[in-house]
Amino acid sequence: MLSTDRAPDIRDIREAADRLAGVARRTPLLEAPQINALAGRRVLVKAECLQRTGSFKFRGAWSRLSLLTDEELERGVVAFSSGNHAQAVAHSAQLRRTPAVIIMPSDAPAAKIAATRGYGAEVILYDRENESREDIGAALSEDRSLTLVKPYDDRYVIAGQGTTGLEIAQQAKAAGIEKADVIVCCSGGGLTAGIALALEADAPDLCARPAEPENFDDFGRSLIAGEQVKNAKMSGSIQDAILTPTPGDLTFPVGQRLFGPGFAVSDDEVLSAMALAWRWLRIVVEPGGAAALAAALYRKEESNGDAVIVTASGGNVDRAVFERALKKVKD
């Protein structure tokens, strides 16, 4: 059995990069003069929406699944997710030819459920009001001995997500940037922690900082409080991909040691950021994936320096929500 219940070190991240080579995409670091002008400094956008399955989650899922033993592969994997982690685990399992069971809330967007099934996963829907996904998952794990793939509190998942940071370190250097904030769309903190650990080793003057939805900025508030605080609510933002109750147990200590202060952005700001990314970067970003760009654009007084780097973490978005973002385009 692998010991998954500690945070990765830089060696774990480099080993994950080896496993991801030729499987995950090395996503581009994009820049547009029009966005720079609006933000008042260079804004470099790590376009993880172009990653396989449309989000950075593929890196963590593949990192974990690539370590499964033949016996584990024969039994299969299980994950809980309403969106990007679901698709990442499903597609990784498809590539590893192992069965995947994804437990999704019955009110998840139909398009995300269909996409997850499209990657060959068995999707089990549960009623958020009356059923416990943990009970369903525990029963499945017991009956079928499936390996649970956690979305962030797993050493190898964080290590895979941290490969984003290795690439940012190289790409920032190539772009002539040595010192800057790296603003990361933050949920449980796996991507932010992974990036922070990679930057600590490869680009120590780049500082990872979490961006979260207003009223759901548990990580930013926890950093200030010095302990894991919870959000008051679990729904009420279109930034669905980054609504988690509280920082992860593995990611929070990394955050305390390495993260800069957090940002909190509104849904309206995120829709405007999506519109600008559509127009000037020609990428499709979902609300939760646009929080960091929104922070660069609308919290500029909270950063210093000539440049900032942001993650565009995902691009799985419903048409209706995207149409709302397009309404923000000024013609």
Added chain:
Amino acid sequence: MLSTDRAPDIRDIREAADRLAGVARRTPLLEAPQINALAGRRVLVKAECLQRTGSFKFRGAWSRLSLLTDEELERGVVAFSSGNHAQAVAHSAQLRRTPAVIIMPSDAPAAKIAATRGYGAEVILYDRENESREDIGAALSEDRSLTLVKPYDDRYVIAGQGTTGLEIAQQAKAAGIEKADVIVCCSGGGLTAGIALALEADAPDLCARPAEPENFDDFGRSLIAGEQVKNAKMSGSIQDAILTPTPGDLTFPVGQRLFGPGFAVSDDEVLSAMALAWRWLRIVVEPGGAAALAAALYRKEESNGDAVIVTASGGNVDRAVFERALKKVKD
């Protein structure tokens, strides 16, 4: 004076690649299993919509402008274009710190005019009905001795666009593809010719084939006729970026020697291709930039083999047109 009025050879293309290094982007070759399933084979998408200024045109413009002498730079450049070439020349001129005059039709999309001005160019609008852009351009060239940057019938412009082909050759090999059609959105034929010349040298089993709008497939029909034939009309398709009256004088002989048969696709098919690119590749493609993907999806019986490569040549699209494409998304 440079001799610009012949087609480039492979050495010209490799030299252009040297000049473009660190300036133009090496765009990714994207793939999505959902699009592969619809097309019945692998479809690899060269995402030039992620290029600087949002289209491959930047490669040709920079290739040409990077060769200007100090005297030419002092005087400036002039170009005719309603869209992507306009922005590419304007931004290249901005980077080279030389004045740019762009002659655009007064009925060009307001967003494209604004973007061109945003790159610092002087935009001169003319009335398509009552004025001749050639007369305006000739007067400007004479008065101010500006260097005319042609959109395709220029050795160094084609060479710059051909760098796309050098990258496709490398990326296809890395993706395990040795033999395939390379379908290219085709207007005057500069991109298709440049790619064909690059592939001839670096990947001779990849075959460049032009994709054009239905009723505006002058290149495809010219290849069959053995001479440069003209389209009956000059407007009437949303694929505005690839409506030209007839193949270029430099590009047509390259096409006769190297191109495979052409494709013609409808506006409706192009809108569906844009919707699929939005959903599964998370890129923004304009109508004229989606013709090749539409050919891969809706003319599949006209290709052979396990894989096809297509260019997504540009992503500068009005909101209203993009909203029409989104209507094609099946939720």
